[in-house]
Amino acid sequence: MYIYRSTINTLVLILLPALGGMWTLQTGMLNISQEGSMLVAAFFAVFGSYIFSSFWMGLFFAIIASLVFNLIYALFCVNLRANIWVIGMALNILASSLTILLLKSIFGVKGSFTSDRIQQIPFVHLGNLGIFNGVFNDFSSIVWLTLILVILFKYIDSHTTFGLHLKAAGKNWRALDSAGVSSIKVRYMSILINAVLVGISGAYLSIGYLKLFNKDMSAGRGWIAVAAVIFGNGNFTWTIIATVAFGFMDALGISLQTYGLNSNLTMMFPYLAIVAALIYQGVKSSKEKAIEE
Amino acid sequence: MSEIIRFNSVTKKFGKVVAVNSVDLSIKSGEIHSVIGENGAGKTTLMHLLYGMYKPDSGKIFVRAKEVNFSSPKDAIKDEIGMVHQNFMLIDDFTVYENVVLGAEPHHFISFDREKAKRTVAKLAKEYKMEIDVNEIVGSLSVGLQQKVEILKLLYRNASILIFDEPTAVLTPQESETLFNTLRKFKAFGKTVIFISHKLKEVKEISDRVSVMRNGKLLDTFKNENLSEIDLAKMIAGREIQNPAAVSSKKGETILKINDLTIIGDKGIPAVKGLSLDVSRGEIVGIAGVVGNGQSELEEALVGMRKIANGKIEFKGVDIGKMSVRKRREFGIGYIPEDRIRTGLAPIASVLENVIMGHQNEREFSARLDFMKRKRARYFANQLVNEYRIVCKSVDEQVGTLSGGNMQKVVIAREFAHDVDLLIVSQPTRGVDVGGIEFIHKKILDMKKSGKAVLLISSDLDEILLLSDRIVVMYEGQIVHSTSTKDADLQKIGLAMLGMRS
Amino acid sequence: MSEKYRGFLIVVISFFLSLVLGGFLIMLYKVSPIEGYKVMIFGALGSRYMIYSTLARMVPILLTGLAIAISFHAGIWNIGAQGQLYLAAFVVAAMGVSFHDIPTAIYLTLGVALGLAIGGLWAWLPGYLRVKYNVNEVVLTIMLNSIAIYFTTYMTNGPFRTSQGSLGATNVIDKGMWFNHISPLSNLNTGVFVAIVAVALIVYLMLFAKHGYEWKMMRLNPRFSVYGGVSVKQNMILAMVISGMLAGLAGMLLVMGDYHRFLNGISPGYSWTGMILAMMVNYDPIGVIITSFIYAVMTSGGLRMELILGIPQELVQIIFVASVMFVTAGYALANKVANRMQEEG
Amino acid sequence: AASRLRVAVVIAGELGDKSFYDSSYQGLTRAEQQLGIYGKVLPCKTDPANYMPQMIAASSNFDLVIVVGYELIDTLKQVAPQFPNVDYVYVDDVVKVGQVTSIVFKQNESSFMGGALAAMITERKGFPMVNAQKVVGFVAGEDYSVIRDFLIGFKQGVHYIDPNIKVLTGYVGGWDDPATAKEIALDQFHRGADVIFQVAGGSGLGVIDAAKQAGFWAIGVDSPQGYLAPHHIIGSVVKNVGNAVFDMIKAKIDGTYKRGVIYTYGIANNGVGLSYSKEMLHNVPADIIQKLIQLRTDIITGKIKVKSYFGKR
Numbered sequence A: 001m002y003i004y005r006s007t008i009n010t011l012v013l014i015l016l017p018a019l020g021g022m023w024t025l026q027t028g029m030l031n032i033s034q035e036g037s038m039l040v041a042a043f044f045a046v047f048g049s050y051i052f053s054s055f056w057m058g059l060f061f062a063i064i065a066s067l068v069f070n071l072i073y074a075l076f077c078v079n080l081r082a083n084i085w086v087i088g089m090a091l092n093i094l095a096s097s098l099t100i101l102l103l104k105s106i107f108g109v110k111g112s113f114t115s116d117r118i119q120q121i122p123f124v125h126l127g128n129l130g131i132f133n134g135v136f137n138d139f140s141s142i143v144w145l146t147l148i149l150v151i152l153f154k155y156i157d158s159h160t161t162f163g164l165h166l167k168a169a170g171k172n173w174r175a176l177d178s179a180g181v182s183s184i185k186v187r188y189m190s191i192l193i194n195a196v197l198v199g200i201s202g203a204y205l206s207i208g209y210l211k212l213f214n215k216d217m218s219a220g221r222g223w224i225a226v227a228a229v230i231f232g233n234g235n236f237t238w239t240i241i242a243t244v245a246f247g248f249m250d251a252l253g254i255s256l257q258t259y260g261l262n263s264n265l266t267m268m269f270p271y272l273a274i275v276a277a278l279i280y281q282g283v284k285s286s287k288e289k290a291i292e293e
Numbered sequence B: 001m002s003e004i005i006r007f008n009s010v011t012k013k014f015g016k017v018v019a020v021n022s023v024d025l026s027i028k029s030g031e032i033h034s035v036i037g038e039n040g041a042g043k044t045t046l047m048h049l050l051y052g053m054y055k056p057d058s059g060k061i062f063v064r065a066k067e068v069n070f071s072s073p074k075d076a077i078k079d080e081i082g083m084v085h086q087n088f089m090l091i092d093d094f095t096v097y098e099n100v101v102l103g104a105e106p107h108h109f110i111s112f113d114r115e116k117a118k119r120t121v122a123k124l125a126k127e128y129k130m131e132i133d134v135n136e137i138v139g140s141l142s143v144g145l146q147q148k149v150e151i152l153k154l155l156y157r158n159a160s161i162l163i164f165d166e167p168t169a170v171l172t173p174q175e176s177e178t179l180f181n182t183l184r185k186f187k188a189f190g191k192t193v194i195f196i197s198h199k200l201k202e203v204k205e206i207s208d209r210v211s212v213m214r215n216g217k218l219l220d221t222f223k224n225e226n227l228s229e230i231d232l233a234k235m236i237a238g239r240e241i242q243n244p245a246a247v248s249s250k251k252g253e254t255i256l257k258i259n260d261l262t263i264i265g266d267k268g269i270p271a272v273k274g275l276s277l278d279v280s281r282g283e284i285v286g287i288a289g290v291v292g293n294g295q296s297e298l299e300e301a302l303v304g305m306r307k308i309a310n311g312k313i314e315f316k317g318v319d320i321g322k323m324s325v326r327k328r329r330e331f332g333i334g335y336i337p338e339d340r341i342r343t344g345l346a347p348i349a350s351v352l353e354n355v356i357m358g359h360q361n362e363r364e365f366s367a368r369l370d371f372m373k374r375k376r377a378r379y380f381a382n383q384l385v386n387e388y389r390i391v392c393k394s395v396d397e398q399v400g401t402l403s404g405g406n407m408q409k410v411v412i413a414r415e416f417a418h419d420v421d422l423l424i425v426s427q428p429t430r431g432v433d434v435g436g437i438e439f440i441h442k443k444i445l446d447m448k449k450s451g452k453a454v455l456l457i458s459s460d461l462d463e464i465l466l467l468s469d470r471i472v473v474m475y476e477g478q479i480v481h482s483t484s485t486k487d488a489d490l491q492k493i494g495l496a497m498l499g500m501r502s
Numbered sequence C: 001m002s003e004k005y006r007g008f009l010i011v012v013i014s015f016f017l018s019l020v021l022g023g024f025l026i027m028l029y030k031v032s033p034i035e036g037y038k039v040m041i042f043g044a045l046g047s048r049y050m051i052y053s054t055l056a057r058m059v060p061i062l063l064t065g066l067a068i069a070i071s072f073h074a075g076i077w078n079i080g081a082q083g084q085l086y087l088a089a090f091v092v093a094a095m096g097v098s099f100h101d102i103p104t105a106i107y108l109t110l111g112v113a114l115g116l117a118i119g120g121l122w123a124w125l126p127g128y129l130r131v132k133y134n135v136n137e138v139v140l141t142i143m144l145n146s147i148a149i150y151f152t153t154y155m156t157n158g159p160f161r162t163s164q165g166s167l168g169a170t171n172v173i174d175k176g177m178w179f180n181h182i183s184p185l186s187n188l189n190t191g192v193f194v195a196i197v198a199v200a201l202i203v204y205l206m207l208f209a210k211h212g213y214e215w216k217m218m219r220l221n222p223r224f225s226v227y228g229g230v231s232v233k234q235n236m237i238l239a240m241v242i243s244g245m246l247a248g249l250a251g252m253l254l255v256m257g258d259y260h261r262f263l264n265g266i267s268p269g270y271s272w273t274g275m276i277l278a279m280m281v282n283y284d285p286i287g288v289i290i291t292s293f294i295y296a297v298m299t300s301g302g303l304r305m306e307l308i309l310g311i312p313q314e315l316v317q318i319i320f321v322a323s324v325m326f327v328t329a330g331y332a333l334a335n336k337v338a339n340r341m342q343e344e345g
Numbered sequence D: 001a002a003s004r005l006r007v008a009v010v011i012a013g014e015l016g017d018k019s020f021y022d023s024s025y026q027g028l029t030r031a032e033q034q035l036g037i038y039g040k041v042l043p044c045k046t047d048p049a050n051y052m053p054q055m056i057a058a059s060s061n062f063d064l065v066i067v068v069g070y071e072l073i074d075t076l077k078q079v080a081p082q083f084p085n086v087d088y089v090y091v092d093d094v095v096k097v098g099q100v101t102s103i104v105f106k107q108n109e110s111s112f113m114g115g116a117l118a119a120m121i122t123e124r125k126g127f128p129m130v131n132a133q134k135v136v137g138f139v140a141g142e143d144y145s146v147i148r149d150f151l152i153g154f155k156q157g158v159h160y161i162d163p164n165i166k167v168l169t170g171y172v173g174g175w176d177d178p179a180t181a182k183e184i185a186l187d188q189f190h191r192g193a194d195v196i197f198q199v200a201g202g203s204g205l206g207v208i209d210a211a212k213q214a215g216f217w218a219i220g221v222d223s224p225q226g227y228l229a230p231h232h233i234i235g236s237v238v239k240n241v242g243n244a245v246f247d248m249i250k251a252k253i254d255g256t257y258k259r260g261v262i263y264t265y266g267i268a269n270n271g272v273g274l275s276y277s278k279e280m281l282h283n284v285p286a287d288i289i290q291k292l293i294q295l296r297t298d299i300i301t302g303k304i305k306v307k308s309y310f311g312k313r
């Protein structure tokens, strides 16, 4: 049972960047800097929440920080058409170094910062639901927000013109441009939406799920999201499936440790699962085709 | 008829190249106006200026007597200008209706009203008598149908000035005829059409007036009825153009024997079914047929780019069915592919890198320890550029920036430089100007004269009739008609191409 | 030719600008930029030992950088150099602690061969799956990184744990397998000569060999390469395997040369740095040599800046990021300007 | 001032771990303040390429080099003979090379005490936040030898009190991932653990955060961490690296410093132990404190032999 809550709790952290990343990928811009954006967002969430003793301000700062990072990415990768991997990874290094420096110069500490002045994003208690208490009660409001966003994204993805333009920008931007829709604008939109989502997930990490900042606390979650995005290849359902599967395998790994499995082995689970899924996917589709040399 | 478009000494330069050189041109409302000229003359650039894709360096453009200053196609679309590009601007994975309405979709609150989109597009198609299923995925359509989608896009946006940049280059004669009917319908509806083509017969057939460009300059505009095809050709090339005289040569031994060949196509169903064909030295065999009847699969299978499911390919007496591409090339097969951008070239690579491909294993360029003789390669590339008069700044220029005709010359130069025994030539003059066509045709005939075998695949029946000794017609993966050129019956060939037996 | 010079000039100018920006950052710590950079250069190259340690630092980054350059150059994306490095390093160490009394010459050869083989094998797998089943090699190699790292961590804490203390490492490998340190005050070792040979081979392969040409064409248009008689599938796997072998070589040298055992954190992101460098210079192997040297100088010098001037190493990282972004922007702008020059005359 | 003693502390990781390295840094600053020495920390940030240059920088510019972190052991062995005039102290293991003085901590002993504390708390009926189940937890950053030494002592301590108590173990897979650590702690909490010992550096903060949110007791590690959550940290298993560092510097100044000696910091000389915060003394029933004092004596006298993962040293 607890594995369910555990999965939900941490899933948010990769689901939001995976959703955002899915859209930027649809426009042809794989965003490698999710890890870095998440980290700066986490830092500035603590900053805003601490300074103003308000989680709203924390969220606000987190989103702004993530926007700035994503705008740099957009400037380089959309306008200058620079290599997404170089810029993405450079931004990840920047985020790590910058937050360590800021931690030292703003809070005067090294490594981590926590304080009672940090206001946490509230949890949602729905009253007594009987046997459903464990299923619905006491999740962070961000969890609910994420659920709403997933539904909203699904709708936008397949039922609006914006969803259509996203894919058009990725598949043939010249065609979109010649149809009078600026592909650059569409790309910017997707990147900015992604920035907001990653900002929220960063804030959730530091002031939603936890109430502290620790250097490098994103701990590879941005990368997992990127992997899920590549795996999903712009497809909504597959992206979500990959993300959820990953979150579940992760929680399962943690759970199995308690039964005495070696942690270094259980931690391989999610990765092995994705490898297996990839190979399955590949073998299956190549059987379907079964032609071409 | 009143004037609808006016170019006033419009100039556009790309670096040192003056693509469009102080052009004055007036287009009248409701006419079909052709623009012709050799490769690289500046036709496409001129139209891109009108469509807002480039801004003129100097000069003015007027639309409906109003000076315009488009900064993107969006502005041009607002002014009811539409363009069908030389390379289609379609999204292959989208459906027909999605492609058509893209950028101007009907809404239902915030959602995309797909039903309304489908209805509108279907209605539009019916209005212009275009038979097309709006729910099809565009990538799976034939080129002719894809072009209809492009045209629907313009109509959907109410374009009244329609630009067509070499629309017939990739069409079958039948499809071209359908297109012309549509163009005439446009004219009847009072729309203005600008038509660019290298096929002078078509220009004669469809135009009201013709403008000729050379070297970026507009030579003059003529009434169509005042000119003959030969006059047009002369003006384009600046000299007399002659159809190459038929070359006779001795037919030698049979070099290629295709026996009961079956090939599975991309869709998983047989694209070529039990096809048999022989080609001999000193002979040109022409394969006629509507595009998409298995020709692409056949040519790819012959060079080893595609597996064969059944049957036998014998070349110089050896079964080559399982040989690698490289082995086949070394064994004496040359290939000019139908799609030069996708297969025949690496557009981002330089001219040098492009002409070396396929030659890289030859002694001349490759030494021991995998060493590649780049100096030699450069010399070779320069030689080809001179011999084939490829217009480029240097052999280090990206092939993708050359004009279409010159790109084709790069492919031809490279393949002809091989000492081959069999040359498979597919759509060799697609998008090439009259001068270029003359040159390429002459080269192909030279091949034959020197005792090589040539398998010519073309959707241009005139080309086939002109060059081939023997003609076979492919329909749905099979040879349905076969004749020597001198006994050819056009009627029969035409019917065979459509799958009808006479 | 002039294109090349212009590209070079732009890179130099962008790099210079990033140093200027870095200068301002250094001034935040109340240090004059000149002084700061002086200390940095001195810290990296000021003495024989400093040069040694800078070079020792450069080797794995250079090798992984080239590993990535070569695979990307061929149009197949090996993001898995980190995992290949780890696995090769571990397996080599496992051999080194398991067998003794093998003559040095043979043992060294075996070690090098094993490192290359394991690195190559761990890259062959995704290469093969990509070619055979069209499995996305990017995700696959990212996943294989984590698997390799967890696996080696498991082994060094389990079956191969050192008996000599609390280190998260294997035992010291047999002496017969050592590349000796050039000086006791440095980790630079005779294995560097193996690295030099490998680098020379790669430069030759990429710039002068027929395969280098074919691979480039493969990246620019795979279909065109098939058409030209290049067996794309074989070459993709080959490029991948060579890439993995280089990463394996890096790991093997760290074990047999630098540390003489496998450590848990043996490569703190060398391959990621290498990847940035490789892509920053557009997979040009000479460029990778230059940039990995500059990177090694910056990080080595950064230690001394922290010690003498109190400037944190994170700042040096930020200067590095700035230079990456400036140079990348420089390249991009140069292309744009070139386009515009063509369009506007 | 010209003759001020120059002391370098070379650490394998970096400051900010709130435990081991920070503790050594505190020892150094205390020495700076009380003994007037010049001190400097040289962090290697767990990049093996930094070990050698930092060790050389320390050796060529300082009189006394204190090396903290077992990762540095090989480098130290290699460098120390090259600088015969420099004194080296290696913290946390034995290095038998020339002039190097070693300090060994018996973390298993303090961990035993932590285990005993956890066991007595989880069994105490009516104590705040304690449930009926006999379960305690152990959360570590990664699974490797030192951690296993901690675990062995902890388990022995728990089972010394009651062999029927279950010890749940979990590993985060990193020292900077508080979110996963929290997840693990909550998982253990839901399996009945009401006292959880964390040995997880920055990740450990996640366990403490979980303790505050879910309501259970955490045990701090390395340095007294009670201040991080006074009402949820029952005590800390400390390893007084700072004291050791300070002692060595003082010895050097006093002239009593001895080269090549091995100092053992166990529970007997307060090198390791349980830190009783004010809150703890206030919270924890007197009989438990009595028992802990008794256990400490038993360990010192050898009545209780605490097992070690490293065998005999």
Ligand SMILES: Nc1ncnc2c1ncn2[C@@H]1O[C@H](COP(=O)(O)OP(=O)(O)OP(=O)(O)O)[C@@H](O)[C@H]1O
Residues within 6 Å of the ligand: A081, A173, A183, A184, B348, B400, C335, C339
């Ligand atoms: N994805 C894009 N979105 C918007 N504009 C683009 C995009 N890609 C290119 N452009 C713009 O279109 C122009 C032409 O691009 P194009 O891709 O034809 O250049 P190219 O020379 O083929 O590219 P390459 O850099 O690969 O050689 C460029 O000036 C560029 O600024």
Ligand SMILES: Nc1ncnc2c1ncn2[C@@H]1O[C@H](COP(=O)(O)OP(=O)(O)OP(=O)(O)O)[C@@H](O)[C@H]1O
Residues within 6 Å of the ligand: B014, B017, B018, B019, B037, B038, B039, B040, B041, B042, B043, B044, B045, B046, B401, B402, B403, B404, B405, B406, B431, B433, C342, C343
């Ligand atoms: N984007 C560009 N950059 C540089 N040069 C260009 C560009 N576009 C066109 N040119 C050059 O401008 C000239 C005119 O080209 P344009 O494409 O307008 O010719 P065209 O008449 O359409 O030729 P074709 O019949 O081969 O299509 C050519 O020399 C061409 O190389």
Ligand SMILES: [Mg+2]
Residues within 6 Å of the ligand: B043, B044, B045, B086, B165, B404
């Ligand atoms: Mg044109």
Ligand SMILES: [Mg+2]
Residues within 6 Å of the ligand: D121, D122, D123, D130, D131, D132, D133, D134, D135, D192, D194
């Ligand atoms: Mg209990």
